[in-house]
Structures are given as C-alpha cells and as structure tokens.
Amino acid sequence: MTEPESVESLAFEVAFQELEEIVARLEQEEHTLEESLQLFERGQSLARHCARLLEQAELKVQQIIQDDLVDFEGES
Amino acid sequence: MSQYTLFEPLVWTISDLTRYIRERLESDKNLQDIWVQGEVSNVSRPASGHLYFTIKDRSASLRCVMWRSAQTRQVYRLQDGDAVEVHGSIGVYDQGGTYQLYVDLIRPAGQGILFQEFLRLKDKLEAEGLFDTALKKPIPAWPRTIGVVTSPTGAALRDILHTLGRRYPLAHVILAPSPVQGEDAPARLIEALLSLQRIKPRPDVILIARGGGSMEDLWAFNDENLARAVSASGIPVVSGVGHETDFTILDFVADLRAPTPTAAAELVTPDQVELRLSLAEAADTMVYRWGQLSQSKKQQLSGLNERLMRSNPQVAIRNQRQRLDEIERRLISQVRHFLQLRRLGLEAFSQKLVALNPHAILQRGYAVVRDTGGVVIRRQRQVTPGEKLNVQVSDGVFGVVVSENQAAVGEQND
Structure with a gap:
C-alpha cells in the first residue's frame, strides 16, 4: 500500500470514490487484520470528511466579466 | 319538384340529412388534416375545459372547437385578435346544424416559416453529422465546476442555482452571462460559451439554458453558428431550453438534452440526499464488516490457541505422566493378583502338608x-x-x- 493522501485534503468526489472502493474491498476481499483495520479506519475518516464537506458546502457562484471571475450576487 | 311521379317525393328527416352531409364532409380528404389561417375571435373557455373560438378573414369565418384532451400538448395560449394557423379536420355539429373545424394544434401565424427554417437547418446539420451520437461527450458524474450560459436575470438561472444548491452545494458555478433572445443573442451566446472554455478553473460541464417562451423567443437557440460552436466545444454541453415540448437545434447538437433548465441542473449533479444515504450506508457496511472480520479473527485465534495448548510440551508431559501412573497401577494390580494366586496355592499346599505330617502317623x-x-x-x-x-x-x-x-x-x- 502506497502512503495514502491525507483525508482532509481530498476533494469530495475523490474521497467519496475512495470510500466506495474501500467498502467494496472490505466486502469482497480477505485481508489481514492489520490491513482490514487500516481500511476500516481510513474509510471511517473518509466518510466523516465527506459528511463534513456536504454539511459545510455552500454553492459558490461567480460570473465571468471580461474574462475575469467575480462573485455573482444575483437579485433575490 | 313539380314533376308528377308515380311515387311520393323523398322527404328527408333532418337527422338523416345532417348525417349524410357529415359523411360527405368527413370523407372528403381535402377537408381533413388541414392548416387554416385567420384571426381569432369569440374565444370561449367554459368549465368543460373545451376551447371554442372563431377564425375569420375579411370575408368569411370558421367555427373552431378544440377538445380539452387536445389542449394538453398546447403551450401557446390563444387570445382574441391573434393571427393564428390552426390544424384539424372539418366536421359537422349535428345539434347546431353547423360545420366546424375540430382543432388539434394552434400556432401563431408566421411560425410555419420559422418551422420550415428549423427543419432545413436541422436536416443540414444532421447530414453533416453534427448530431452523431459518436460525437457526444460523456457528462461527468461529479462536476466540480459547472459553467452556465444564460441570462443573469432570467428564471432559468434562478431555477438552476436553486437546484444546484439543493442537490450539490459542493459545486462551483461559473455564470457566463448572455442575452437569450433578440438579434444579438446568438453571437453573445457563442461568446459566453467560448469564455467558459478559456476560464480557469475549467468547467467540467456547461449548461446552456433559457426558460419557456414562444418559438420566436427561443429562436436564438436555433442558430447555426451556435450549433457549430457547441459541437466544437471541448467541454460537454447540456441544453435546457424552454419547456418539455420545445425542441431547438441546440438540443440536437448538445451532448445531452434536458427538457428544462431545472432538469439540466439535475442531470449534471448527484443529489446530496442520496449521497448522505450512501455515506451512512457505507459507514454501516464498514462497521458491520469490521465486526464480522474481527469476530472471525477472534474465532480463528481461539481455534489456534486450542491447537497450541494441545501441542504444549507440559501437556505432553502430563499425558506421559498419566500413562505412567496408569501402567504403575496396572503393574501393582498384576502383582497383587499374582500374590493372591500364590497365597491360594500355598494354602492348598499346606493342607496337603498337614495330611502328610508324620506326627499324624x-x-x-x-x-x-x-x-x-x-x-x-x-x-x-x-x-x-x-x-x-x-x-x-x-x-x-x-x-x-x-x-x-x-x-x-x-x-x-x-
């Protein structure tokens, strides 16, 4: 196993996909206890990370003006 | 009919005559499946839901009826004074003694020409292969950045932002504002599309959207140059223009057609409700699986431990010891038995000895x-x-x- 990237720095979709892979591996393969524990712990922190990202997410809206990005305020 | 005949002249009943007229009219191919143009008057919408109106030109008028069932596909809403083209078949209303047009489609006058143009362009681009499914770029399931080409003040943008915020607030939306109708709309739409292809971060997908409207309102999306710009886009494009029933050239050339702007936003994003469910499910599965794994490891461990204990030398020694005790016990019992036998023999012998005692003689x-x-x-x-x-x-x-x-x-x- 290569040194895994820190969970905190992962983008949501990357973390989510890795989580799905881990669940699939835990379900389908036989591992040593050590490996299983590592997968389990990483999966847990990925799940927490994803949930936190969703919880904190707020749609970011910008618009292009003269090839530059400026925040879009939009009339409500 | 003054001529005398042998028989009474034929006298029709009104019903029979009306039925005869209706059959004549309804069997005339020239009166079925026709387009008629005129100006609308006397629009009436009774509670039944059916639509009654008259169309007329300078010297004639035609009564029209559109059944409620035929109106479900009708987006255009009719008003007195409108110049329209209506499609349907001539029939007879027996009770009223009138013929009328049974309408199944109404469109504003002049749309026929636009429609012809639409078909011409569609055929041309289709022949060029711009609509080939092989050219369609896949829509990413997890867009990080979503480009939107639409009017910054339109309902379409409001719907899209609302939908994205509800479903996938992780997205970064980049709006490329453009008018969505009018003379310069096609050129501005193209420029907006191009600006999204230059911007960093590069959008993963681009929505081109506009709310509902008449065919003229949506005409900018039937522009040939816009179609070519979409086809050339390196970023997948999703169209969400008008209502479900509206089709534009953009819909055919886009990598994915959504019936409405809201639907376009839904098609390009996962729903966070489902994501949360998946997350919870994944967490549950992991806990369950971990429990299973550690349980089975525990069992393996205790199995191994048992085997280990069995192969413990102390146990072997104890076993040997026990065997030794066993042998010893058997030995003692054998000796006792032997002695017992001997004692019995001795007694018999001593009795014999008594018998042989010389003192007795x-x-x-x-x-x-x-x-x-x-x-x-x-x-x-x-x-x-x-x-x-x-x-x-x-x-x-x-x-x-x-x-x-x-x-x-x-x-x-x-």
Whole structure:
C-alpha cells in the first residue's frame, strides 16, 4: 500500500470514490487484520470528511466579466 | 319538384340529412388534416375545459372547437385578435346544424416559416453529422465546476442555482452571462460559451439554458453558428431550453438534452440526499464488516490457541505422566493378583502338608526309630545288638537297646 493522501485534503468526489472502493474491498476481499483495520479506519475518516464537506458546502457562484471571475450576487 | 311521379317525393328527416352531409364532409380528404389561417375571435373557455373560438378573414369565418384532451400538448395560449394557423379536420355539429373545424394544434401565424427554417437547418446539420451520437461527450458524474450560459436575470438561472444548491452545494458555478433572445443573442451566446472554455478553473460541464417562451423567443437557440460552436466545444454541453415540448437545434447538437433548465441542473449533479444515504450506508457496511472480520479473527485465534495448548510440551508431559501412573497401577494390580494366586496355592499346599505330617502317623501307633546320631533307622542291618536307639512315639521319645539282630521277617528273601 502506497502512503495514502491525507483525508482532509481530498476533494469530495475523490474521497467519496475512495470510500466506495474501500467498502467494496472490505466486502469482497480477505485481508489481514492489520490491513482490514487500516481500511476500516481510513474509510471511517473518509466518510466523516465527506459528511463534513456536504454539511459545510455552500454553492459558490461567480460570473465571468471580461474574462475575469467575480462573485455573482444575483437579485433575490 | 313539380314533376308528377308515380311515387311520393323523398322527404328527408333532418337527422338523416345532417348525417349524410357529415359523411360527405368527413370523407372528403381535402377537408381533413388541414392548416387554416385567420384571426381569432369569440374565444370561449367554459368549465368543460373545451376551447371554442372563431377564425375569420375579411370575408368569411370558421367555427373552431378544440377538445380539452387536445389542449394538453398546447403551450401557446390563444387570445382574441391573434393571427393564428390552426390544424384539424372539418366536421359537422349535428345539434347546431353547423360545420366546424375540430382543432388539434394552434400556432401563431408566421411560425410555419420559422418551422420550415428549423427543419432545413436541422436536416443540414444532421447530414453533416453534427448530431452523431459518436460525437457526444460523456457528462461527468461529479462536476466540480459547472459553467452556465444564460441570462443573469432570467428564471432559468434562478431555477438552476436553486437546484444546484439543493442537490450539490459542493459545486462551483461559473455564470457566463448572455442575452437569450433578440438579434444579438446568438453571437453573445457563442461568446459566453467560448469564455467558459478559456476560464480557469475549467468547467467540467456547461449548461446552456433559457426558460419557456414562444418559438420566436427561443429562436436564438436555433442558430447555426451556435450549433457549430457547441459541437466544437471541448467541454460537454447540456441544453435546457424552454419547456418539455420545445425542441431547438441546440438540443440536437448538445451532448445531452434536458427538457428544462431545472432538469439540466439535475442531470449534471448527484443529489446530496442520496449521497448522505450512501455515506451512512457505507459507514454501516464498514462497521458491520469490521465486526464480522474481527469476530472471525477472534474465532480463528481461539481455534489456534486450542491447537497450541494441545501441542504444549507440559501437556505432553502430563499425558506421559498419566500413562505412567496408569501402567504403575496396572503393574501393582498384576502383582497383587499374582500374590493372591500364590497365597491360594500355598494354602492348598499346606493342607496337603498337614495330611502328610508324620506326627499324624505316630498317633496311629507307628514310631520313628533313630540312632543316637539322629539318623532314622529304615533297615535292619543299620543296627547292631547292644546299640542304643531312640524311639519316638506320638507323645515323646524313649530309649531302647537292641537285644539281637534277626533277619527281618519281610526281608528273608533278600
């Protein structure tokens, strides 16, 4: 196993996909206890990370003006 | 009909005549499946939901009826004074004694020309292969950045932002504002599309959207140059223009057609409600699986431990010890048995011994004679006259002297 990237720095979709892979591996393969524990712990922190990202997410809206990005305020 | 005939002249009933007229009209191909143009008047929408109106030109008028069932596909809403083209078939309303047009489609006048143009362009681009499904770029399932080409003030943008915020607030939306109708709309739409292809971060997908409207309102999206720009886009494009029933050239050339702006936003994003469910499910699965794994490892462990204990040398020693004890126990019991047997044999022997005891014979009157040296005298020639001998009888010993030595009675023949 290569040194895994820190969970905190992962983008949501990357973390989510890795989580799905881990669940699939835990379900389908036989591992040593050590490996299983590592997968389990990483999966847990990925799940927490994803949930936190969703919880904190707020749609970011910008618009292009003269090839530059400026925040879009939009009339409500 | 003044001519006299043999028979009474044929007199129609009104019903029969009306039915005859209706059958004539309804069997005339020229009166079925036709387009008629005129100006609308006397629009009436009673509670039944059916639509009644009249269309007229300078010198004639035509009564029209559109059944409620035919109106479900109708987006255009009719008003007095509108110039329209209506499609349908001529039929007869028996009770009213009138013929009328049974309408299934109404469109504003002039749309026919636009529609022809639409078809011409569609055929042309289709022939060029711009709509080939092989050219369609896949829509990413997890867009990080979503480009939107639409009016910054339109309902379409509001719907899209609302939908994205509800479903996938992780997205970064980049709006490329553009008018969505009018003379310069096509050129501005193209420029907006191009600006999204230059911007960093590069959008993963681009939505081109506009709310509902008439065919003229949506006309900018039937622009040939816009179609070519979309086709050339390196970023997948999703169209969400008008309502479900509206089709534009953009819909055909886009990588994915959504029926409305809201639907376009839904098609390009996962729903966070489902994501949360998946997350919870993943967490549950992991906990369950971990429990299973550790349980099975525990079982394996205790199985191994049992086997280990069985192969423990101390256990082997204990087992050997036990075997030794066993052997010892058996040995002792064998010896006891042997001794027992011997004791029994001994008793039998001693009884025999008792039976053979010479003292018992002395009791019966026999005596044992010994010389002074204690040697038992068995033969006559062992003694000489005058020799002292000891005689033992049952209760004691007395001495005798040999008087003479005669040949024994029993040994005369020796």
